[in-house]
Amino acid sequence: MTQLFAVEAKGIEKSFGSTKALRGVDLSIGAGQCLGLVGRNGAGKSTLVSILSGLAKPDVGEVFFHGEPAPSLRDIDGWRKQIATVFQHSKVVPQLSVTENVFLGSPALRRGVVDWHQMREATRAIIDEWNFDISVTARCETLTVEQLQVVEIVRALATGAQCILLDEPTSALERRAVDRLFERVNQLVKNGVAVLYISHHLEEVFDICSDVTVLRDGEVVVNSPIGKIDKEQMVAAMVGEIPATASVTDELGVLLKRSSEGDDESEREGLVVQDLHVTSSRGDVLGVSLTVRPGECLGVTGLLGAGVATLGRAVAGSQKFDSGKITLNGRVLPSGRRDISLKGGVGYIPENRQLEGFVAHLGVGENVTMTITNRLAKRFGWLSPRHRDDSAVAMTKALSVVSSGMKQPVGELSGGNQQKVTVARSLVSNPTLIVAVTPTRGVDVASKSLLLQSLIEAARSTGAALLICSDELDDLVDCDRIIVLFRGNIYHEFSAPPFDREALIATTEGISLSDRTAS
Amino acid sequence: MTIADKAKHQDPEIELIAQSGGLQNFVRKNSGAANLIRQAALVPVLIIVLIVGAVASPFFFTVDNIAGIAQQISALAVTVVGESLILLIGGMDLSLESTYGLAPMVAAWMILPIADDGNGWRLSPFVGILILLAVGAAVGLLNGFLIVKARLNGFIVTLGMTIVLAGMQNGIVKAQTLFNLPAQFVWLGSADVGVVPVSAIAAAIVFIVVGLFLRYHRVGRAIYAVGGNPDAARAAGIRVDRIKIGVYVAGSMLAALGGLMEAGRVSAVTGTQGYGEGIIFTVFAAAVIGGVSLKGGRGNMVGAASGVILLGLVQNILDLANVSNYWIEAIDGVVILFALVLARVIGGKESAE
Numbered sequence: 001m002t003q004l005f006a007v008e009a010k011g012i013e014k015s016f017g018s019t020k021a022l023r024g025v026d027l028s029i030g031a032g033q034c035l036g037l038v039g040r041n042g043a044g045k046s047t048l049v050s051i052l053s054g055l056a057k058p059d060v061g062e063v064f065f066h067g068e069p070a071p072s073l074r075d076i077d078g079w080r081k082q083i084a085t086v087f088q089h090s091k092v093v094p095q096l097s098v099t100e101n102v103f104l105g106s107p108a109l110r111r112g113v114v115d116w117h118q119m120r121e122a123t124r125a126i127i128d129e130w131n132f133d134i135s136v137t138a139r140c141e142t143l144t145v146e147q148l149q150v151v152e153i154v155r156a157l158a159t160g161a162q163c164i165l166l167d168e169p170t171s172a173l174e175r176r177a178v179d180r181l182f183e184r185v186n187q188l189v190k191n192g193v194a195v196l197y198i199s200h201h202l203e204e205v206f207d208i209c210s211d212v213t214v215l216r217d218g219e220v221v222v223n224s225p226i227g228k229i230d231k232e233q234m235v236a237a238m239v240g241e242i243p244a245t246a247s248v249t250d251e252l253g254v255l256l257k258r259s260s261e262g263d264d265e266s267e268r269e270g271l272v273v274q275d276l277h278v279t280s281s282r283g284d285v286l287g288v289s290l291t292v293r294p295g296e297c298l299g300v301t302g303l304l305g306a307g308v309a310t311l312g313r314a315v316a317g318s319q320k321f322d323s324g325k326i327t328l329n330g331r332v333l334p335s336g337r338r339d340i341s342l343k344g345g346v347g348y349i350p351e352n353r354q355l356e357g358f359v360a361h362l363g364v365g366e367n368v369t370m371t372i373t374n375r376l377a378k379r380f381g382w383l384s385p386r387h388r389d390d391s392a393v394a395m396t397k398a399l400s401v402v403s404s405g406m407k408q409p410v411g412e413l414s415g416g417n418q419q420k421v422t423v424a425r426s427l428v429s430n431p432t433l434i435v436a437v438t439p440t441r442g443v444d445v446a447s448k449s450l451l452l453q454s455l456i457e458a459a460r461s462t463g464a465a466l467l468i469c470s471d472e473l474d475d476l477v478d479c480d481r482i483i484v485l486f487r488g489n490i491y492h493e494f495s496a497p498p499f500d501r502e503a504l505i506a507t508t509e510g511i512s513l514s515d516r517t518a519s
Numbered sequence: 520m521t522i523a524d525k526a527k528h529q530d531p532e533i534e535l536i537a538q539s540g541g542l543q544n545f546v547r548k549n550s551g552a553a554n555l556i557r558q559a560a561l562v563p564v565l566i567i568v569l570i571v572g573a574v575a576s577p578f579f580f581t582v583d584n585i586a587g588i589a590q591q592i593s594a595l596a597v598t599v600v601g602e603s604l605i606l607l608i609g610g611m612d613l614s615l616e617s618t619y620g621l622a623p624m625v626a627a628w629m630i631l632p633i634a635d636d637g638n639g640w641r642l643s644p645f646v647g648i649l650i651l652l653a654v655g656a657a658v659g660l661l662n663g664f665l666i667v668k669a670r671l672n673g674f675i676v677t678l679g680m681t682i683v684l685a686g687m688q689n690g691i692v693k694a695q696t697l698f699n700l701p702a703q704f705v706w707l708g709s710a711d712v713g714v715v716p717v718s719a720i721a722a723a724i725v726f727i728v729v730g731l732f733l734r735y736h737r738v739g740r741a742i743y744a745v746g747g748n749p750d751a752a753r754a755a756g757i758r759v760d761r762i763k764i765g766v767y768v769a770g771s772m773l774a775a776l777g778g779l780m781e782a783g784r785v786s787a788v789t790g791t792q793g794y795g796e797g798i799i800f801t802v803f804a805a806a807v808i809g810g811v812s813l814k815g816g817r818g819n820m821v822g823a824a825s826g827v828i829l830l831g832l833v834q835n836i837l838d839l840a841n842v843s844n845y846w847i848e849a850i851d852g853v854v855i856l857f858a859l860v861l862a863r864v865i866g867g868k869e870s871a872e
Contacts, residue, residue: 318754342756356754359747361816370744370755373737381737425755 004067006031006163006194007052007083012061014047021047023218024061029163029194034185036209036226037198040238040444042402042414044218045198049167052196054079065163077106084156088168088442090148094141099123101140102155126157130187146177153184163194170204171442174304174471175505182208200444202231216240239446252398252454253461256427268294268329270465271433273315276324280310286488287324292433292465294329297456299476300469302485302508309351311485312437312469316348317341318356328433328465342371347431347464349423349439349455353415357422360411364403365389367410367421368396371429395424399454416447423451427458433465434458440475452478473504486510561809561825564861568832576839584835586714592831593718594619594708594780595798596824597725599805601773603823604729606806608766609746609815610666613677613799615774617684618658620793622775623782624688626651627697630704636695644703648779655775656768658684663767667760685794697788708783718780725773730820742766747816804855805830808862829858 005028014022022044029035039045050056052063054073063070071078092101099116100107102123108115123136132150140148149169156164166185170178185208189195197209205212206226214222214237222229222237271292278285283305292298302308313319315326320336327333333341338348350356358367365385369376369392376391377383389406396403399420403413410421419439426434436455440448456478459466468475476482482494484507492507494500572579598615605612626647631637642650662680666673710717733739744752745762753759782788789795809826811818833854837847 316754338753339756339758348754350750350754355748356750359744359751359816361747362743366740366744370752370757373740377737382735383737383740384735429756 005029005064006033006066007196008064008067009048009052010062010064012048012051012058012063014044014051014056014058020218022051022058025215025218025220027213027220029196031162031194032189032192033211034189034195034197034209036205036212037196037215038200038202038205038212038234038238039215040446041416041442043215043238043444045215046167047218048215049085049165049198053083053085053165080106080159080161082161083163083165084152084159084161085165085167086149086152086156086169088171090145090152092140092148092151094139096140097136098134098138098140098143098151098154099136101151102126102158104155106159122158123154126154130154130157130184132184144177146173146180149173149181150184153188162192163196164188165196165198167198168200168442169197170199170201175509178204200442200448202234202445205234206231214238235445238444252427253457255394255398256430256458256462268432268463269327270294270296270329271315271467272325272327274325274327276311276314276321276326278307278310278314278319278321280307280313280319282310282313283307284488285310285314285321285485288485288488288490290483290490292467294432294463294465295459296481297459297466297468297479299479299482300467300485301471301473301476301482301504302491304471306485306508307488308469308471308485309437312351312435312467315433315467316346316350316435316437318348318350342429345430345432347371347426347429347434349426349434349436351437351441353419353422353441358410358418358425361409363389363405363407364396364401364410364413364421365392365406368392368424368428371425392424392428395428396421399424399427400450416443419443419447419451423454427454430462431464432462433467436466436468436470438470438472438475439468440470440472448474471508473499473501476504484508561822561829561858561862561865563865564858565825565829565832568829568836572832572836572839575836579836579839582714584839586711586716586719588831588835589719590708590716590784591835592827593716593722594777594784595801595805595831596722596777596827597780598774598777598798598802599809599823599827600725600729600820601770601777602802603806603809603811603818603820604742604766604773605770606811606813607733607742607746607815607818608763609749610673610763610767611677611813612662612767612770613674614658614662614680614684615770615802616793616797616799617681617688618655618771618774618793619778619781619798620788620791620795621658621684621688621778622651622654623778623792624692624697624788624790625654626779627700627704627782627788628691630701631697631699635699636692636697638691644701647704651775651779652772655772659768659771660764662771663764666767667763681794681799688792688794689790692790694790696790698786700782700786700788704779705783705786708780709786718784721780725776726820726824733820738762738765743816745816801830801855804859808855808858810862826858830855833858 008028010026012022012025025048037045051058054076057073065082093104099120103119108118108122110118120136127134127136132154134143134147134150140151143151169181173181185195197205199205209226211225212229212234213220214234216238273288273290276285276288285307288311290298300308300311310319314321317333317336317338317340325332328344328346331344333344333346365388369388373383376388392406401417401420401424403417410418413421423439434455439455440451443451452475455466458464468479470476477499482499482504483490484492484504486508491510494504578584598619602612602615628637629640629642629650630644630647632641633639658680662677665671665676706717707721708718712720733742741752741757741762744757745759749759778793781792805826806823807813808829809822809824811823834851837850842850
């Protein structure tokens, strides 16, 4: 106990109304230590992060930096000198230069005037010292997501903070960028910086952290050196005692089967995409043809920008395509008309749920039924809110959405539950094709498998075709086939499980498989 | 902006953490109660204003005065409904004030003989009213097209439109005021049923119909979805562009209807009706005081109605209290700012922004 930790939180408690987000959390990070913080959505990680970064005050408990009590919440500069947070979503002002962002809020002054020269030199010094590769004068909107993270790390270092919080830093990075990030983090740790690493990807925690803390329901349930715990134990600690997910998906299957009865799936031909060309800032699609039979699950993967998300969006009707033809069960789907595609039977789980998945201040019931208001409406389009909410209950139960009721605004739910609402919204319309783009991004392990199982169960029980477009290979393990896109073209098809992870990774990178056959 | 501030803006969970007032917490936990509190936020203020009015003048609580207030605010109230709809989809329309003047001007111009500065077509007053609504619809369609399809900035488009329309309002009649309007044309704004002005009844019907539509109709719900998150609405198969343009059209038609009421009330169409009087500030103020968010997706007709009534009462009290004409606008402005602050304090974080 005599050791002075870089950061130490003691007995932190925090409640929101009647919900206890944190119930007496102790956490400490020593200099040169990289501590992994894992837990399911809603376990209290975000609350803990905001308390450690000075954005919120604990109800009970205290935070110490190097043995000294933390500054008051008003003293933002004081906090920034102690601890810096790299958030999940970039907090960089895109219109400003790298230098300006590094000194954001506290520019160097000389006789009351902004000292550009000194600021640029200081920024350059840090970038050189750490062998980062960005220009101090570049405007941040021209940088990649990876470079923006570097800017945030430089900002952290410029304030002299000896502790850095990384909140889901890899969620928008591709594999090689993740490797480079890890090198940088290792470098920081070696130089005595204390790092708190928050991630849903347990492999990353094993790769980079020396210790791990598991939060569950606002409490620390495990605190262990990384070598003394394996993945299964970690997942068990995160999940605690909950019933198996199998029964949940059975319920979903029964529900969907009932609602799609009378529909003869044997006559359907499924999804047919012919020579699709799409131009998009997310990566072009340059002549892709594929089919997904009813009840079949096709995975599409590739690097960021390979056209994976673009393909999904175009098929769902959320993105205009330049040429090609998309038909579902013989019906032609038009370009960029989400409303017609929906009527044609396409359920859609968009890439970014915050942006496209739900309306935050509307209730769970209203969000879930947003795709079927035409079916729920009585004469002249009038809707009964009670009828609407009642029709959402079964689906939210089948997907085990945790909420206080159908009226609770979706914005108040945890990330995993928000994603379930998005999935429910797409399944409730009895789709004959489900398009899911990165359906498990930002979702914890347990909810992840529940979501994927629900999708596959939905496809299996109703005979819907399922198209999962994702750069996360874990999303695709249960698919029947996987297509790998490389620079907008189909590069390789893996025709049957089990899939060889190594081979998948190699093909996404565009490495030739001439001397090996697909598994 | 500090990093912390930006974090609050972008991370809903942190936002939740950052604000922890007692009332807001209560409000968050009880959605039903929350709605009630927000909708009723202005009721205590209205009561205070009524007490002030009673103290200020013995004439305040007379049937004549209350009926007078009702008639005075009806035209504005209908326009506020139009602006609230546009705010709900996340838009804004400054040109409603010019539509409020131009539409009745065009209609009256086509009704009146040349001797009365009309164009001599001598249309029937009923056709004139249809023309009036058509002018509103045309302006809304043009605004909607420029904003939604051509993706121009709504503020600039409607600012430009405001000036164009106001110029036309004066241009077609060479800046004359049109009098001698037919009885059918002024009926809506001037007639009474017993002691109740017809315009007040019409305004109340508009509020109720639009309020029910927003709450119980699928298009009404789609308006909230579009305003709350257009991308999510689009992904859920809602025809976002069509809803937006439709709302611009409906909003402008309501402003035209408001203009008809005003023309009827004063039995004339003046060159200053609308833009010249600068009513748009009051329209926005009433909507925002009533809890309709400028960011879209939040607000309802109960709030908008209480906003209008509050401003109408304040205006009336200032008149009755014999406040110097030179100062009346300044005091009016202060009262509006004060009401905004109060609405925010009572309604919590989401209101009055």
